Amino acid sequence: MPWMVVGLWLAALVLVGPLAGKFGDVQQNRAVDYLPDSADSTQVARIQDELPGGESTDLVLVYHRDGGLTAGDRQTAVEQVAEVGTAYELSGTPKGIPSEDGTTLMYPVSSTSPGQDEEARNAFVDGVREITEGSGGLSVEVGGPGALNTDMGKVFETIDGTLLYATLGVVTVLLILIYRSPFLWLVPLAVAGVAAGMAMAAAYGLHELFDVTITGQSGGVMTILVLGAGTDYALLLISRYREELRCHERPYDAMRTALRGCGPAILASSGTVAAGLLCLLAADLNSSSGMGPVGMVGVLAALVAMTTLLPAVLVLLGRRVFWPVIPAFGSTPKARRSLFAAMGSSATRRPAAVLAGGAVLLGALALGTLNLPGGLDQEDSFTDQPESITAMQTLAREYPERSSQPITVIAPTDTAGAVAETARTTDGVAEVAAGRSGGGWTEISVFATAAPQTPGETRTIEALRDGLDGTYVGGPSAQQIDLADSESRDRVVIVPLVLAAVFVILVGLLRSLVAPLMLLVAVVAVWGAALGIGGLVFGPVLGFEGTDPGLGLLSFVFLVALGVDYGIFLMHRMREESLNGAEPEAAALTALRTTGGVIASAGIVLAATFAVLTTLPLVGLVELGFVIAVGVLLDTFLVRTYLVTTASVLLRRTVWWPGRLSRTPEPERRERQPEPV
The missing domain is CATH 3.30.70.60 (Ribosomal protein S6/Translation elongation factor EF1B)
Incomplete structure (x- = not known):
């Protein structure tokens, strides 16, 4: 059976591999590609495409000398503009417009010959830049909308490769540190790479079949979701598998039990992310509505790979994959003081004080949103100005x-x-x-x-x-x-949809109304605190002049959907312990002790993958990566460890209301014994 699963995956890779290679070719990165179909500016762009010559590429040649332009400078400008007119078919004859102080001369230049061909537009801009060169103190710059689109496109061309390699590097380092094994880290990393290829092929198929808009932003986020979320699922599964190997002689039986134990949590976790992303289909912006299905296929690819291919490979490799610390059948793990057990014990001594203190801290951090800079202008959208x-x-x-x-x-x-x-x-x-x-x-x-x-x-x-x-x-x-107006409208529509979708999934998994509400309140508080920290950092520390209009909505969707993941891991194990007869406080502490390390490792990996966005030269992506990374860390080390645990202790059985755990005595706890073959 494991060999069959691996064989099917290899066959699938051979079939869809060529499609994954075309993923970068279908990305659209013009500003108008992000806008809704109904926007005035979108209609203008479409009509321009139908005018004689098609879409125009508009440039402005800027000649400048600090002490004032000389006669030779003006002659140089005339000759260079004439050479541009000879090399390319221009719309009309460019006329120079001098500044009042005589230091600057600008020539608006427009051409319809490149049309909608992105490569032709870029070649036109690059060609004009090669022709126009300054010397001896004369500065010549090529600006205008056409040049801005080219510079933006060059940035997005490098995003996929930069993100993929940087994220793989970060995940590799973290997995080596987490597993402390020379071999084990390779398995989830290789499976995540396979999932990334499948996701790219699926996203390309969505574009071809349903005309889904794919931008450089959505493509980059999909890569991070596949590697980050996929590694999280692998960490949870491998941790449970290692635990089950001590109770089962055959790896196949241990994996089957591990999948039964943590499979529902992984399924619900991926379901919340997928559902949250699908809510973006209701967005007015093409870029946001396209990110929904693109991100969803990334998460689903990670889910399928980590619950089929990863288990098959681990079973085939057997126990030796954990070398040098191999979990032997019938053995017990080395007893040691768990950091998370200590944290849980300290939190449950005065749970009300801990909960109140954490809530006050998150509220204080959220006040930083008042310091967020205003809207982001185009000239401030790059970290390094082109x-x-x-x-x-x-x-x-x-x-x-x-x-x-x-x-x-x-x-x-x-x-x-x-x-x-x-x-x-x-x-x-x-x-x-x-x-x-x-x-x-x-x-x-x-x-x-x-x-x-x-x-x-x-x-x-x-x-x-x-x-x-x-x-x-x-x-x-x-x-x-139009972009800012659509973002405002989308926030009003999508935020309630995301909350409702995630709440329904949590109710189905936890069989409770109180626990899902508690988790949602926690992740919303984390979102506000993470944005507040951004407000304290973006302007005063990083010097950003504005905030991307989509930051609030996208960070909300990702932090709610991804943040609930760790709540699912914790609460699902807490419910499992309660079903086995543990008292509420004991169930909470056991769940924290057994899942705390996994949640911490998963949170660090996910935060690190999103932090890779902060290395890119676009302010909007830096802000998004920063807020999500900070939010994930807050959620991992403050909310899950202290606030959710203490709230569960205070609520006791009420946390499972109206499920049967809230009103009926739990059965006697059944101790698990090693299972002989």
Whole structure:
């Protein structure tokens, strides 16, 4: 039987391996790919694709010298722009716009020849950068929306590989430290790698069959979920398997008993994560709704691999895989003072005081959310600023009287003239220029007096949307506004859905209403405290100028779904001990003593895998990885160890209300004996 399972997995890998290799090719990382279909800016992007030449790639060439541009500098700019026009098909003839102090000259450049081909757009941007070079104190930077998309795309191109190798490295080190075995760590790590390949193939299939949006963000998170959650399930299973090997002579029987014992907890754990992620399907944002099924297939791939392939491999390897500490049949583990037994004993001496103190601490940490910085602008979204961002900053500094980034208005062609005139008279508008026409639509470029993504430009965009009937208002800044609005709407819809889905699964597993409520309150408190710590770190320590709009929702989904995992491990073992006749306090302490080490190891692994996100050059991913990693550690070492344990001791049998454990005497405890063959 184990050989058959391994053979089936090998056959599956051969079949789906080529699909996993295509996973990176279907990722979409433009800002508009994250937006809902109904957003104005999404409609603008779609209509632009249908205009003559298709989607345009808009750049701004910025020539700057601190002491003022010389005649030679201006001639250099003219020659380089002409060379760009010769090398590429441009939309119109670029005209230079000097700054008032004479230190800067900008040339807006646009081309429709790359169209929607991402490689062609990147080649165009890179080609323009090769042509335009400064020297002798003359600075030349290529900015604009097209350059920003290219720089963003290059970051996402490296995310999959960076995350995969960094996460594998972190998990490898931690497994070696946890197992202290030269061989055992290889088994769950190899199985997790197989699960990651299967998840990539499945996600690619979702995109091809159901047009699920896959972004660099969702792809990276899926990798972390497979390796982090999969390793957690492996830690729980291997711990229980080691325990059962002392009671069963044959490894096959020990594994079968171990799966029966911890299988329901692993199944419920993965079910809560999958259910929480599926709630993201209700999101308005394409990126969030796509992350739901993509993350779900990652968790399910980890579940299937760790409950089929991992047991089969462990059984085939036998007891020797645990060398040098091999659990012999009939032996008893070496008696030693358990750290978690000591922690549990200290917590249960004054449970009310411990519970109240922990609640006050979490509440105080949550106050840090008041210090979270405001919304994250595009220019602040990188930890290391690429050329497109520095060009944007130069333009904002040298051209304070007008924006260098157009607001795009799409109007019916028969009313385009009137729309343009109305736009000129709108407050905050500096310049209006008509663009392409086709298919009954006309593109109009509107330049605001305020700098991009400032409150002044936001007011101008809102005024245009209110005053121009029958039109769509889009562009990079409008996309950020639509993104923030959709995130606000999604929080209101998805948070209750996640709580309801997780609560139903917990009720089914624990046969109680009180225990699930206790666990949900705990993970919500952890989420608030983790965000509060972020508020104390992001601005004052890391110097971040803003908070990603999706941080609150995504961190909530992951911390609730993943945090409940450890509550499931603890409470399921507590219920098992209660069914065997243990009194409530004894059941709680036994559950903490037997699962505390596993939960601590799993929490450290999961926190470390999400912490890998903090090494990436995107502020939004750094913030997400930090909050989830901190939340998992809080949940592991404070909430599960102290607060859930003390709350269970205080509630006694009420924690299982209205299940039968809350109202009927428990049966006599049955001691387990070694089982001979």
